[in-house]
Amino acid sequence: MSAYIVVRVDVTDAEKWKEYAAAAGPVVARFGGKYLARGGEMADLENSEDEGKRVVVLQFADMETAKAWYNSDEYQAAKTLREGAGHARFTLVDGYEG
Secondary structure, three states: OOEEEEEEEEEOOHHHHHHHHHHHHHHHHHOOOEEEEEOOOOOOOOOOOOOOOEEEEEEEOOHHHHHHHHHOHHHHHHHHOOOOOEEEEEEEEEOOOO
């Protein structure tokens, strides 16, 4: 079952964030992941605590693959580029097959 990583980001340094995003993207692809949303236009519809923050949604084949991506040496190296670029909250959630 697919698994999703939902990221809420408050970018404080756009240039540093671009460096991180450029490094993270190929690692996502290497683990078979894909971006479903990547900071595009958004509208808060109800009680948003994250107003004004970017939202990124990644899809992976399953929870194990998503965890393997996040914990991989490649992603951890890319993650260091994110330091000082903003504040991010990553949430991993299992998909639903109702």
